[in-house]
Amino acid sequence: MNTTENTNLTWNEFMKVEMRVGTIIEAAIFKEVKNSAYKIVVDFGPLGKRKTSAQITKLYQPEDILGKQVVAVVNFPPKQIANMMSECLILGGIGNDKEVTLLVPDGLVENGMRIG
DSSP states (O other): OOTTSOOOOOHHHHHTSOEEEEEEEEEEEOTTSSSOOEEEEEEOGGGOEEEEEEOOTTTOOHHHHTTOEEEEEOOSOOEEETTEEEOOEEOEEEOTTSOEEEOOOSSOOOTTOEEO
């Protein structure tokens, strides 16, 4: 991060980022992308199901993340990724070797719960 830039957000700016908890209900290898990733479908309860792509292949296998709750941003505009339209962004910590550790709730919560 460049420390010479003012990177502080106002509370109102932060509240515009809609982070929600959802459960991964589908996960498969995304063969059409150049960087290793999975095609994922997340159930956000009352917000419905949303598709996305996640580069989490270094630490996770598709069968290991089925049923896992994750935190995702749900109010970015859809983004074309190869032959799929991504509808949310799953959040995770990025390690030194660019491995992604998923951001998950500490316990089971309702799908669609807002993070704030």
